[in-house]
Amino acid sequence: MNSNKYLTPKEIVAELDKYIIGQGDAKRNVAIALRNRWRRMNVKSEMQSEIVPNNILMIGATGVGKTEIARRLAKIANAPFTKVEASKFTEVGYVGRDVESMVRDLVEQSVNMVKSEKKEEVKLRAEQIVEDIILDALIPPMRTNGVSKSTSEENSDAEPKSEQELNERTRERFREKIRNGELEDRKIDINVQKPAGSGIGMIGGGAMDESSMINLQEMIGNMMPKKSKKRKVTIAEARKILIDEESQKLIDMDEVKETAIRRAENTGIIFIDEIDKIAKSGGQKSGADVSREGVQRDLLPIVEGSAINTKYGIIKSDHILFIAAGAFHVAKPSDLIPELQGRFPIRVELENLTKDDFFHILMEPKNALTKQYMALLESEEVELTFQEDALDEIAQTAFDINAEVENIGARRLHTVMSRLLNEFLFDVPDKIGPNAKIVITRELVKEKLSGLVKNKDLSEFIL
Template identity: 55%
Template sequence: MEESMLNEQTPRQIVEELDRYIVGQKEAKRAVAIALRNRWRSRQLDVAMQDDVIPKNILMIGSTGVGKTEIARRLARLVKAPFIKVEATKFTEVGYVGRDVESIVRDLAETAVRMVRQERMEKVQERAAELAEERILDVFVPQPKKSQNPLGKLFGGSDDEEKESSEENKEPKYAAGREWVRKRLLKGELEKEVIEIEIEDSGKPMVGMFAGSSLESMGDNLQDMMANLMPKKQKKRKVSVAAARKLFQQEEAAKLVDMEEVKDAAIRAAEKSGIVFLDEIDKVAVKGQGSGPDVSREGVQRDILPIVEGSTVMTKYGPVKTDHILFIAAGAFHTAKPSDLIPELQGRFPIRVELKSLQKEDFQRILTEPQNALLKQYKALLATEGIALDFADDAIERLAQIACDVNAQTENIGARRLHTILEKLLEDLSFDAPEMEEKEVRVDAAYVDKKLKDIAVNRDLSQFIL
């Protein structure tokens, strides 16, 4: 996490990395790459100037399924930065029932804590594995209990001498027993053995009691306070040695991590590296002089404004300053325009990027080029059944054409249309795969037409099926 804050990738390298997963949309990729590089540049400045250089927030304009969310998500993964995606329509103006916009920052802090904690836990895995093994040994070979005779003192202390000699006799047996079990564990002979273990009972969280309201943060704080007051309960579970090792290792790693340090590092990461993707911003844009729901939508914009401008939000981990968080807003803007947003909010998103609608050539590339392209995914899934699936070039071209046509005739859902089409195309194959004798299947244009032509041509059918 700390390393991500000093990411030194050039804009060109960032775009090349995004190209591995996302087809086209060069302008949007360039915009986010520059924004990311500017973060690195600002950290090279004097401390006095750093505070004045704020990130240039981005507004992405484009219909659904063209890659807006994926660009932001991949960018966050690339730099290991705290990232959250929220929908502007989920929030309500302060005073109304619903989530208030400050929960965006609370969620970002939560994500940052989870990431930093995971990173710190990975660093202590070696030590945690050793401690986990000791706990497994304790289950197989429990430490001998010291025998106590309450009447011993009444008879002149001879019992103490007997006790000491019996303890001495037990110790070598105990050590030998542990060593014997340890060797079997190392050889993997006991992995499937079922044992009874005791682990911490995390308890059921109070989900829903405060969720979706302005009392949400109060609910979090109350839950934490109660958890600290009450002693941690232990619960017994019967699991295999392999499962016990994972549970023990996770528990021991958590104990080795200093949560106060994690909280401090997480807040710094959220403040300096956090990325918030604000989707469906066009849905809260108000056209003309509105009333009723329009008033509330404008209120949401005004509530978002101070967070985007820079303010301090209290979270259960401490105050988080939003001045240097990068906000990427996105929307289709079919009915509303960016100019329908309140002027103050428009000014906080100086970089505007329009994402292009996908064409036939884009669909062809989406099917084959990305690192985990759709066709590669389906081939890998069916390979688990022993099926060797192969797509001819004319089949890929035909699938791209159908996706393009159906998007044009019905609702344009971009690349998501390919998921629907491929599921329909391979439905019979996926169902029959376990019983098939013919293990090699080649999909060509004729196969595609046989499965999809009638549906693709019939507009009414394609509306419901594709």
């Protein structure tokens, strides 16, 4: 593996800073965890298999950036990533999703990633094949009957040859038109393969979860003969459908599965949200607490490292990085069973967002809400700008509402911004036409959001 492909911890934190404000401690820990993966892969001795990732437990209120840190980390690493909610799982033997399904989801993500990469590799070849299929649908090639030339060449050869040449010239002319995009709206007939298993009802029941049912459905579909049907579509649509079909034929699915499982095993990240919901709160145990403890015990072998059977093959979870997160308002991390606590050695407490954090969230990230609204109105040729003191007022309002009602972190900004810009978004383009300029000032913010903090009935702001 080339170290140039992998960022240093400092560079990883710098990348995360582009999208997430604050939470330096959490960023440092996930950056170290990611870099340690590259370090492990470059260990030459048998020690490589002994080095396991240090799983992370993030503790913080909703909307402080727990999920976003994990999601951005996976994008930086170009690693398979899946997010699950611990509260959705049920103990083995009960109806519902079992904990192994999260590993199956991870493998599915990994297969899709590898498949996309392989399709990109064969795209050029697939495009050439598709071009010929479209051309054949427009101008079928002339069939040669294989009749040998007669001795009287002047009589027998001249006419068939001219017809053949005419057909070839017409085909080349149309090939140029296809390449130049002149025939995109022309309709043609193409044969499209029916998806495997179409027409088979959903099979399952008992303790099977949804993904297991779909896998069984797919297996039965694959055992049945492939069927195709004729469709009349435009050349533009035909190109999309056929490129996907031809790319699928060109890639080696066995190689895709093998690569995907290896990638999921060595670089996969599983984010378990709401882990506090399966912790028992207080000393007394109710029936629900016993069930939650069962889910925790089911999690143990997977987080520790075990072999899980998936439709693509067996995957070992020993080197998958697990990041768990929870608000822990009612329960405490110590309420998790001791064995599970030990599987998450790194604990990070994320801080609640301050008014200054809100201000920076509106200003700095690449995907800042202000930039999103600017882009939305720019599509209607309307220029939207925010004065700095206006952003300061928005940040203060969001902070005050969080303090007054439920603290939902940065998500509060979505509600406040929606309320602030609601009228403008409605008036464009009927009342506010193209080339107009909208400037958001502190006075305007106060006018639109006046009395919100003072008003105790803030039900519309509770998401």
